[in-house]
Amino acid sequence: MKGGGRGKEPPVEGEVSGKRPKRKCLQWHPLLSKKALDFSEEEEEEDEEELDKEPALCSESGGQEVDCGAMDEEGEGEEDSSEQRARRPMNAFLLFCKRHRSLVRQEHPRLDNRGATKILADWWAVLEPKEKQKYTDMAKEYKDAFMKANPGYKWCPTANKPVKSPSHQVSNARKKVWAFPPNPTKDSAVAKKIPKMDNAPQLNFAMADPTKMGGLSMLLLAGEHALTAREISSSSSQTGVTDVAKHAGKSALFQLAEISSTPAQPTAERKHSEERNPSASGQEYTGASQPGPPEPPKSCAKSPLFQLAEISSSSSGSPMPEGKQCGQSALFQLAEMCLASEAEKMEARSFQPPSQSSLDSSQDDAAHTESKQSKDSPDLPLSTSSSSSSSFSSSSSSSSSSSTSTSASSASSTPTDTSPPLLNQPKNVTNKKKKKKEGKETSKADKSPSSPKKTCKKRQSSDSDLESVIYTIEAVAKGAWGVEEGSPKKKARSTTSEKSSPGDGPLSPKKKIKPKVRKPLKTKEEQAKEEQVQESKPQVVEKEVAPLSPKAEVEEPAVKSEPQTSLEEGAPQCSSPAPVKSEEKETEAKPENCGSRKSERSCKGALYKTLVSEGMLTSLRANVDRGKRGSVRGSVSDHEISWTEESWTFSQAVASNPKKLKKSKSKDEIPQGLGKLEEEFEKKFNSLPQYSPVTFDKKSTSATKKKKSTPASPAEPPKPGKSSSSSQKKALFHKIVSKYKHKKEKPNTLDKAIAGCDSPVLEMVPKVKPCAQGMVLSAEAQRAAEMLVGSQKRKARKSKITHLVRTADGRVSPAEEDKAKELTQDQDEKPLNQETLCNEEGCYAAPRSEEAERPDASSSLPAFFSLAALAEVAAMENVHRGQRAVGMSSEGQVKEMAPQTPVLISCADQ
DNA sequence: AAGAATGAAAC
DNA sequence: GTTTCATTCTT
Numbered sequence: 001m002k003g004g005g006r007g008k009e010p011p012v013e014g015e016v017s018g019k020r021p022k023r024k025c026l027q028w029h030p031l032l033s034k035k036a037l038d039f040s041e042e043e044e045e046e047d048e049e050e051l052d053k054e055p056a057l058c059s060e061s062g063g064q065e066v067d068c069g070a071m072d073e074e075g076e077g078e079e080d081s082s083e084q085r086a087r088r089p090m091n092a093f094l095l096f097c098k099r100h101r102s103l104v105r106q107e108h109p110r111l112d113n114r115g116a117t118k119i120l121a122d123w124w125a126v127l128e129p130k131e132k133q134k135y136t137d138m139a140k141e142y143k144d145a146f147m148k149a150n151p152g153y154k155w156c157p158t159a160n161k162p163v164k165s166p167s168h169q170v171s172n173a174r175k176k177v178w179a180f181p182p183n184p185t186k187d188s189a190v191a192k193k194i195p196k197m198d199n200a201p202q203l204n205f206a207m208a209d210p211t212k213m214g215g216l217s218m219l220l221l222a223g224e225h226a227l228t229a230r231e232i233s234s235s236s237s238q239t240g241v242t243d244v245a246k247h248a249g250k251s252a253l254f255q256l257a258e259i260s261s262t263p264a265q266p267t268a269e270r271k272h273s274e275e276r277n278p279s280a281s282g283q284e285y286t287g288a289s290q291p292g293p294p295e296p297p298k299s300c301a302k303s304p305l306f307q308l309a310e311i312s313s314s315s316s317g318s319p320m321p322e323g324k325q326c327g328q329s330a331l332f333q334l335a336e337m338c339l340a341s342e343a344e345k346m347e348a349r350s351f352q353p354p355s356q357s358s359l360d361s362s363q364d365d366a367a368h369t370e371s372k373q374s375k376d377s378p379d380l381p382l383s384t385s386s387s388s389s390s391s392f393s394s395s396s397s398s399s400s401s402s403s404t405s406t407s408a409s410s411a412s413s414t415p416t417d418t419s420p421p422l423l424n425q426p427k428n429v430t431n432k433k434k435k436k437k438e439g440k441e442t443s444k445a446d447k448s449p450s451s452p453k454k455t456c457k458k459r460q461s462s463d464s465d466l467e468s469v470i471y472t473i474e475a476v477a478k479g480a481w482g483v484e485e486g487s488p489k490k491k492a493r494s495t496t497s498e499k500s501s502p503g504d505g506p507l508s509p510k511k512k513i514k515p516k517v518r519k520p521l522k523t524k525e526e527q528a529k530e531e532q533v534q535e536s537k538p539q540v541v542e543k544e545v546a547p548l549s550p551k552a553e554v555e556e557p558a559v560k561s562e563p564q565t566s567l568e569e570g571a572p573q574c575s576s577p578a579p580v581k582s583e584e585k586e587t588e589a590k591p592e593n594c595g596s597r598k599s600e601r602s603c604k605g606a607l608y609k610t611l612v613s614e615g616m617l618t619s620l621r622a623n624v625d626r627g628k629r630g631s632v633r634g635s636v637s638d639h640e641i642s643w644t645e646e647s648w649t650f651s652q653a654v655a656s657n658p659k660k661l662k663k664s665k666s667k668d669e670i671p672q673g674l675g676k677l678e679e680e681f682e683k684k685f686n687s688l689p690q691y692s693p694v695t696f697d698k699k700s701t702s703a704t705k706k707k708k709s710t711p712a713s714p715a716e717p718p719k720p721g722k723s724s725s726s727s728q729k730k731a732l733f734h735k736i737v738s739k740y741k742h743k744k745e746k747p748n749t750l751d752k753a754i755a756g757c758d759s760p761v762l763e764m765v766p767k768v769k770p771c772a773q774g775m776v777l778s779a780e781a782q783r784a785a786e787m788l789v790g791s792q793k794r795k796a797r798k799s800k801i802t803h804l805v806r807t808a809d810g811r812v813s814p815a816e817e818d819k820a821k822e823l824t825q826d827q828d829e830k831p832l833n834q835e836t837l838c839n840e841e842g843c844y845a846a847p848r849s850e851e852a853e854r855p856d857a858s859s860s861l862p863a864f865f866s867l868a869a870l871a872e873v874a875a876m877e878n879v880h881r882g883q884r885a886v887g888m889s890s891e892g893q894v895k896e897m898a899p900q901t902p903v904l905i906s907c908a909d910q
Numbered sequence: 911a912a913g914a915a916t917g918a919a920a921c
Numbered sequence: 922g923t924t925t926c927a928t929t930c931t932t
Contacts, residue, residue, distance in 0.1 A: 088927045093916040098928060105930090113930040114914040120929095121915040143918085155919040156925050 088155055089146040092135040096124055099135075099690055127691070134688055
């Protein structure tokens with residue numbers, strides 16, 4: 001099959017609800033198509049995927065997974081992970097809506113979204129083809145890019161939707177405006193190749209240098225991901241652990257890893273790594289059962305980022321050496337760090353489950369590790385026992401799954417994990433929102449013994465987790481850090497975690513600083529934090545949080561402004577050694593930055609700074625500026641967002657006025673969510689013309705009239721203030737006129753009218769309106785037909801006749817009523833509108849509220865309109881309407897029509 | 911969760 | 922022809 005062959009299907013139970021399950025779709029980002037593909041999956045998706053997978057695997061059992069994998073038609077990738085379906089690309093109208101909704105809202109604050117949508121539809125209808133064209137083109141571009149990225153993509157997947165584990169992905173996807181392609185992953189080779197190769201041409205969106213931008217962004221993402229991933233990664237890679245360890249062998253990575261990921265164990269690991277290290281990186285990893293890694297070792301040729309991504313995603317992480325070579329740049333280092341972090345995790349966990357048959361070497365490594373960590377080992381058993389038993393089994397079934405499951409279990413054990421959970425949790429929460437189904441499934445998963453992730457997390461978190469953590473810590477201390485008394489000190493974070501785990505963990509479970517749904521782990525952490533910090537400082541929290549979330553990382557650098565505690569300090573100056581941490585790996589990779597040892601964070605921070613300063617991370621910076629809130633929001637948990645928001649938003653927003661805020665928010669959010677990638681895309685998106693409401697107003701007004709016949713005012717139009725320049729208006733006017741002419745061959749009268757209008761009116765913007773309106777009318781007639789057809793039709797089909805029905809009066813159709821409402825609202829809010837619309841001069845349409853209803857008001861209709869012409873127009877309208885309306889029956893319509901005509905006439909006459 | 915709109919695609 | 926689903930976000 002195309003896709004997948006597999007198909008299909010239905011996973012039976014999986015589906016839960018009878019309807020079709022919704023699939024989770026990741027949003028696809030154009031960038032991805034290009035180069036990004038490679039990483040894309042890994043990064044964001046990874047998280048999601050992994051998460052999903054685990055649950056899916058365990059709980060649902062392979063079946064679903066399979067399905068999922070199959071699902072992707074596009075990619076084919078088998079990887080289960082990939083399965084998530086990409087979200088459909090937006091069509092022109094949606095793009096338009098997205099871009100203008102805020103405007104609409106601004107104008108009509110009270111209006112609910114639906115209303116806004118209606119207005120948008122009206123606007124859209126009114127929009128000239130040329131104008132629409134841009135959106136259409138963009139949509140097309142977007143679609144094309146999307147299709148490239150996802151070759152076999154089907155809009156409507158037949159039935160299967162993978163429902164998979166719903167939550168994570170979905171939520172994430174949703175949040176992020178432009179998400180990554182679902183699975184490109186392995187899909188591969190093809191996909192990768194193509195995109196890269198083409199890279200340039202394909203997307204316009206693309207951004208600047210793929211290398212640079214993409215690289216950076218990817219890098220960042222990767223980094224973030226890695227951080228975030230800890231948990232995830234743990235899950236995903238577990239298998240890899242051993243491998244990683246080997247690879248990791250490289251000190252640099254480890255160090256980095258430690259830094260990035262965290263806290264404690266690193267040193268020990270590092271040592272281990274050193275010992276082991278030399279084993280061949282590539283082979284082993286390959287050997288590992290990892291799913292992903294089919295690929296041959298990546299050479300430098302690939303971008304570092306890519307490598308990273310792969311590593312991270314696969315967990316295999318072989319490439320260390322290469323990476324080094326390739327990536328000497330700061331970015332690279334960063335990437336390494338990220339990777340390292342993952343590796344670290346893996347390693348930490350590496351207790352090595354038997355499952356991996358991987359290579360001897362790997363085993364050996366594992367053995368070493370174990371020996372050292374032996375102390376920890378006890379944990380392993382525990383953790384494993386809890387959830388992992390199932391995981392193991394699963395592993396047997398599928399290598400990938402096993403890996404994931406294992407990781408999960410291991411993760412729980414690791415101290416690092418604690419932090420990560422936060423992220424995940426939030427995601428989960430969000431996901432939940434999405435669908436009931438999902439939720440159900442999720443619940444199932446939880447329930448089911450097999451479900452690795454959730455179960456593990458929750459349960460373990462409660463008991464085993466803590467224990468494991470403790471053990472880990474101890475082990476670490478003994479092993480590498482050894483003495484490190486520091487461990488306890490270490491970072492606040494680590495410390496907190498430690499403390500929390502032992503003491504509070506059990507007790508506290510429920511407290512949450514922020515109510516959201518956190519899982520116990522989080523809670524613990526938080527509690528711990530609280531205790532230590534006592535909440536007093538939000539900042540502290542931030543820090544901690546930051547590391548966790550991907551975005552958070554980003555923030556750090558930017559954030560610097562804020563008083564960061566140790567982290568920040570450390571970052572800038574490597575000199576100040578982080579107190580404790582032995583872990584610190586001095587970053588070999590970057591001696592420059594950190595000469596001696598620093599805290600992980602500091603190192604990272606330094607890196608970021610460097611990058612930023614270099615300009616490499618501009619986008620990042622931009623994001624930061626915007627406010628993390630968005631970004632945070634996108635990926636992270638709500639609660640994080642909340643705080644973030646406060647800090648940022650408020651400051652920024654200032655609150656000129658509520659409206660603004662909202663608006664800004666919405667806008668910001670979009671971009672932020674994704675980060676740089678999105679930005680690029682956004683740029684494009686933003687480049688799309690945003691028409692001023694005024695413009696629409698005019699158009700709409702006229703349109704409205706026609707449609708509704710109600711003379712009334714312009715529904716939406718009102719915003720006087722808008723910036724529409726006179727020139728624009730003129731242009732509009734001209735357009736209209738031209739259109740009108742073309743379309744309507746109508747009688748000369750029209751011409752006349754036009755002529756008349758043009759000359760005088762053009763200059764005065766306001767004045768134009770009357771003429772325009774007049775013109776519009778005629779034009780509208782046609783348009784009306786179209787427009788009407790559009791929405792109404794649909795409605796008719798779908799919903800029902802209701803709206804068709806006219807009101808008691810009979811005079812107004814329901815639709816009109818709505819409009820009327822709108823009008824009123826508008827009027828209420830904005831009296832000015834009317835003025836804008838009509839000058840005294842006359843608008844027949846005139847909007848004075850009362851007048852609107854009563855046509856007579858407008859006394860001054862331009863002379864040029866002859867009755868005949870008007871009549872004609874009216875007739876046309878009627879015709880159109882009649883056609884449309886025919887179905888309807890109605891008198892109502894007729895009535896409507898009637899009024900219109902008269903109105904016009906009356907105006908004319910008068 | 912539903913629903914408002916349009917459009918594209920799949921049935 | 923009809924149904925899905927993409928986006929947004931209030932109700």
